Amino acid sequence: MASSKIISDSSEWTFPLLERFDKEIGRLALEEYGLDIYANQIEVITSEQMIDAYSSVGLPINYQHWSFGKQFVATEQTYRRGQMGLAYEIVINSDPCIAYLMEENTLPMQALVIAHACYGHNSFFKGNYLFQTWTSADAIIDYLVFARNYIAECEERHGQEEVELLLDSCHALMNYGVDRYKRPSPLSMAEEKRRQRDREAYLQSQVNDLWRTLPLEPTEELRTEERRFPEEPQENLLYFIEKNAPLLEPWQREIVRIVRKIGQYFYPQRQTQVMNEGWATFWHYTLLNRLYDEGLVGDGFMIELLQSHTNVVFQPPFDAPYYSGINPYALGFAMMQDIRRICEAPTDEDRYWFPDIAGQDWLKVLPFAMRNFKDESFIAQYLSPRLMREMHLFAVRDDDREDTLEITAIHEEAGYRQLRQALADQYNLGSREPNIQVYNVDLRGDRSLTLRHYKYNRRPLGESFDEVLLHIRRLWGFDVRLESVDEIGRVQLIGEV
Amino acid sequence: MSHFIDRRVNAKNKSTVNRQRFLKRYKTQLKRAVADAVNRRSITDTEGGEKVGIPSKDISEPIFHHGPGGKRDMVHPGNQEFEAGDRVARPEGGGGNGSGQGKAGRGGTGEDDFVFELSREEFLDLLFDDLALPNLVRNQLVGSTEFKTVRAGYSTTGAPTNIDVVRSLKGAIARRTALGAPSRGRIRELEEEIAALLNGGAAETDPRIVVLREEIDKLKTRIAALPFIDTFDLRYQAFTKQPEPTSKAVMVCIMDVSGSMDQVRKNLAKRFFILLYLFLQRNYDKIEVVFIRHHTIAQEVDEQEFFYSRETGGTVVSSALNLAYDIISERYDSGTWNIYAAQASDGDNWDSDSTICRELLMNRLMPLMRYYAYVEITPRQHQSLWYAYQDVKATHPHFAMEEIDSAEDIYPVFRELFKKQEA
Numbered sequence: 001m002a003s004s005k006i007i008s009d010s011s012e013w014t015f016p017l018l019e020r021f022d023k024e025i026g027r028l029a030l031e032e033y034g035l036d037i038y039a040n041q042i043e044v045i046t047s048e049q050m051i052d053a054y055s056s057v058g059l060p061i062n063y064q065h066w067s068f069g070k071q072f073v074a075t076e077q078t079y080r081r082g083q084m085g086l087a088y089e090i091v092i093n094s095d096p097c098i099a100y101l102m103e104e105n106t107l108p109m110q111a112l113v114i115a116h117a118c119y120g121h122n123s124f125f126k127g128n129y130l131f132q133t134w135t136s137a138d139a140i141i142d143y144l145v146f147a148r149n150y151i152a153e154c155e156e157r158h159g160q161e162e163v164e165l166l167l168d169s170c171h172a173l174m175n176y177g178v179d180r181y182k183r184p185s186p187l188s189m190a191e192e193k194r195r196q197r198d199r200e201a202y203l204q205s206q207v208n209d210l211w212r213t214l215p216l217e218p219t220e221e222l223r224t225e226e227r228r229f230p231e232e233p234q235e236n237l238l239y240f241i242e243k244n245a246p247l248l249e250p251w252q253r254e255i256v257r258i259v260r261k262i263g264q265y266f267y268p269q270r271q272t273q274v275m276n277e278g279w280a281t282f283w284h285y286t287l288l289n290r291l292y293d294e295g296l297v298g299d300g301f302m303i304e305l306l307q308s309h310t311n312v313v314f315q316p317p318f319d320a321p322y323y324s325g326i327n328p329y330a331l332g333f334a335m336m337q338d339i340r341r342i343c344e345a346p347t348d349e350d351r352y353w354f355p356d357i358a359g360q361d362w363l364k365v366l367p368f369a370m371r372n373f374k375d376e377s378f379i380a381q382y383l384s385p386r387l388m389r390e391m392h393l394f395a396v397r398d399d400d401r402e403d404t405l406e407i408t409a410i411h412e413e414a415g416y417r418q419l420r421q422a423l424a425d426q427y428n429l430g431s432r433e434p435n436i437q438v439y440n441v442d443l444r445g446d447r448s449l450t451l452r453h454y455k456y457n458r459r460p461l462g463e464s465f466d467e468v469l470l471h472i473r474r475l476w477g478f479d480v481r482l483e484s485v486d487e488i489g490r491v492q493l494i495g496e497v
Numbered sequence: 498m499s500h501f502i503d504r505r506v507n508a509k510n511k512s513t514v515n516r517q518r519f520l521k522r523y524k525t526q527l528k529r530a531v532a533d534a535v536n537r538r539s540i541t542d543t544e545g546g547e548k549v550g551i552p553s554k555d556i557s558e559p560i561f562h563h564g565p566g567g568k569r570d571m572v573h574p575g576n577q578e579f580e581a582g583d584r585v586a587r588p589e590g591g592g593g594n595g596s597g598q599g600k601a602g603r604g605g606t607g608e609d610d611f612v613f614e615l616s617r618e619e620f621l622d623l624l625f626d627d628l629a630l631p632n633l634v635r636n637q638l639v640g641s642t643e644f645k646t647v648r649a650g651y652s653t654t655g656a657p658t659n660i661d662v663v664r665s666l667k668g669a670i671a672r673r674t675a676l677g678a679p680s681r682g683r684i685r686e687l688e689e690e691i692a693a694l695l696n697g698g699a700a701e702t703d704p705r706i707v708v709l710r711e712e713i714d715k716l717k718t719r720i721a722a723l724p725f726i727d728t729f730d731l732r733y734q735a736f737t738k739q740p741e742p743t744s745k746a747v748m749v750c751i752m753d754v755s756g757s758m759d760q761v762r763k764n765l766a767k768r769f770f771i772l773l774y775l776f777l778q779r780n781y782d783k784i785e786v787v788f789i790r791h792h793t794i795a796q797e798v799d800e801q802e803f804f805y806s807r808e809t810g811g812t813v814v815s816s817a818l819n820l821a822y823d824i825i826s827e828r829y830d831s832g833t834w835n836i837y838a839a840q841a842s843d844g845d846n847w848d849s850d851s852t853i854c855r856e857l858l859m860n861r862l863m864p865l866m867r868y869y870a871y872v873e874i875t876p877r878q879h880q881s882l883w884y885a886y887q888d889v890k891a892t893h894p895h896f897a898m899e900e901i902d903s904a905e906d907i908y909p910v911f912r913e914l915f916k917k918q919e920a
Contacts, residue, residue, distance in 0.1 A: 015501055022499045040499035049504065052511040067558060069519030072512040073613045080614075096500070103505055118499060164518070172559055317575020326574060394576035396585075399568040404584040408570065415581055423572040434561050459567030464559035471559070 120280025130268035142189035170259035177238030177260035200250030247477035278332015448479035550610030655733025753842035
């Protein structure tokens with residue numbers, strides 16, 4: 001009886017079968033679980049095309065740069081040697097949401113990927129506040145087309161090498177080209193093109209204005225000496241350079257802007273790795289189990305799925321030779337499952353720790369969590385004592401003033417809060433990346449740019465910072481200084497080029 | 498609401514441009530890597546590509562990041578024996594560096610080199626980059642070798658593909674104008690006559706006017722009958738062949754296979770010639786290679802025998818030079834050929850023969866040569882041949898000599914001998 005409902009026992013996929021699976025998974029996801037998604041555009045590609053997609057940071061289209069070639073060569077090499085399998089899918093935050101499926105996947109894997117990417121990631125892109133605030137899914141492809149054409153045009157006009165050097169410099173600062181407190185306006189290609197020309201002319205005039213020497217009273221000079229430009233330190237280095245670097249040509253400003261925009265596009269992804277993967281993994285697990293419950297897939301199908309699911313969420317312990325940090329799939333999936341458990345079958349401990357959600361409808365609680373948090377706050381809010389125990393989490397303090405490491409907290413009553421805070425902090429971009437801001441420009445003197453590194457826990461900058469300074473110098477056109485400020489406010493010059 | 502697309506048919510080499518840019522950017526480092534690779538093994542072995550490594554440090558893209566030091570808290574899974582407050586020794590290498598992003602491994606086994614594969618084409622391109630046969634002259638206008646097609650105006654005959662439309666139509670207009678001119682002149686006269694008659698009070702039905710009108714109609718038909726375009730009008734673009742100065746070149750490879758050349762040295766010599774042969778094949782389409790090997794007697798052999806056969810005996814270098822001279826004067830006229838020679842030997846020779854060699858070179862061979870490269874394969878002291886050749890070098894700037902001690906020297910010496918010279 002039940003066997004008649006099974007969609008297919010074969011491991012070979014065909015387009016009609018994929019459509020059938022998509023229909024069933026979609027029915028469950030949308031009607032039963034109420035996920036809200038962008039329309040899906042599912043593209044089947046070969047492994048070579050997957051390597052191509054890898055090398056352009058997962059974007060379907062991108063401008064040309066040697067660093068993508070390097071990435072390509074590296075991926076190709078490790079794939080050929082068999083050191084690394086390729087991801088089963090790549091999904092792009094766009095509307096419609098583009099997902100790439102590899103043709104080598106078996107039918108059960110394709111079903112898993114459809115559930116994972118086209119319903120899991122897709123609904124995350126559409127729902128999470130960071131993506132809502134910082135990216136425009138409907139415009140990104142257009143913008144990438146614009147960027148690619150614009151940069152190709154610049155290469156024709158100004159020479160490939162010059163454009164390449166500029167892009168190198170911008171890439172070095174890509175993580176420092178992000179607005180954290182402003183909603184960027186949506187970008188569409190037509191509009192971008194129209195505005196770009198006005199911008200070129202306008203920007204140039206603005207910049208020159210900055211350097212106009214104003215005759216000042218000697219008494220006033222003392223006061224202006226103390227006034228800094230910018231008046232408040234700025235953390236978006238690329239934005240500051242785009243708007244204020246004195247010597248950049250208009251086309252160079254536009255390229256700085258392009259890199260900045262793409263950096264901005266990836267900003268939410270960098271902050272929601274655990275949540276995003278956890279959410280998608282949770283949904284492929286939940287949706288496919290429902291398919292099994294309904295008798296639409298057979299045992300063999302389910303075993304293959306569970307096997308690859310288990311590999312994905314495997315978390316080796318810290319002392320395993322292949323341990324490389326916490327697996328975001330494992331942590332994210334475990335937390336999502338745990339939240340559902342707290343809703344459905346709370347213990348007393350859960351009621352004490354999570355009075356708001358214990359016993360509530362998980363179909364409301366989980367989407368709320370997905371929409372309104374990022375990794376840092378999500379962990380701080382939802383990591384439960386029970387999960388800390390299950391994962392045997394412990395916190396280590398590495399202080400270079402001590403000879404040994406200190407275990408500061410473990411999975412026990414006294415340690416839960418501290419442990420949770422430490423893990424949340426680990427996902428805080430602010431503490432993961434050095435905090436570097438534009439501090440001052442010597443407007444009246446040598447036009448030098450001063451950056452300040454505000455130290456966090458006395459952690460110094462990694463060694464390549466002097467090379468980054470050279471890149472900033474190339475963009476700025478005049479001397480660049482980097483000062484380090486420690487926690488009690490002492491300033492120290494650590495680099496000058 | 499989902500839409501499936503089969504993209505497998507699309508082009509897959511989207512990254513080719515980026516890959517080329519990467520190779521171009523790191524050409525210097527790659528060249529170094531290629532030089533290393535060619536020393537490791539014979540290049541004829543590499544049917545496929547070649548693996549090369551360049552220092553990761555050179556290709557890294559710098560970003561601001563935290564360095565080791567300061568105070569940091571890390572959370573790890575899998576605790577078994579630790580209690581809060583425990584102190585443990587810092588693990589070796591990473592200093593507890595297992596970062597949250599899973600980037601730096603614990604073992605501290607950082608990869609020093611960025612290793613990847615070049616295709617054979619790319620490999621050889623880099624290997625022979627900036628190399629050239631010295632003093633190559635393109636000035637031989639030889640009977641039937643190469644021609645260049647150049648335009649030579651227009652002709653009245655030719656293939657239909659070469660019809661020049663504009664020219665042909667211009668001709669047609671001129672012809673129509675010329676052939677129609679008498680008729681048009683006559684029409685004008687007749688019309689003036691009619692006008693005069695009408696002015697004189699004649700009616701349209703007047704028989705004189707009717708006759709005139711009929712004649713005008715006849716003339717108009719004649720004009721209309723002129724063909725719009727006639728075979729007579731057709732013009733064809735004409736081309737002619739001009740002889741091209743071509744560079745014909747021949748390389749004479751002379752290898753010593755005498756008993757004093759032990760297996761190791763023969764291998765070195767062969768590797769040198771293999772490199773030379775590959776280079777010539779790759780960078781010059783039309784080059785002839787003459788293989789001569791000698792012990793006491795010299796012999797012209799084919800490629801297969803030159804590289805693979807074994808034969809030994811004593812050493813008389815002049816035998817090979819004599820043979821080379823004979824072959825050149827018989828087959829390769831120095832007026833039309835660029836003549837090159839490369840010789841490899843361990844420098845062992847009959848004492849009295851070295852002076853003969855010097856005389857042979859100075860008086861007979863060198864005047865014919867564009868370039869003569871001598872490679873001595875010996876880790877020992879030089880012998881008479883080296884000193885004899887030094888005399889040749891002193892008087893002939895296009896004579897070059899180098900020595901090879903071991904396999905690592907082959908490629909650098911080869912580069913030195915054939916580096917592109919400033920024009």
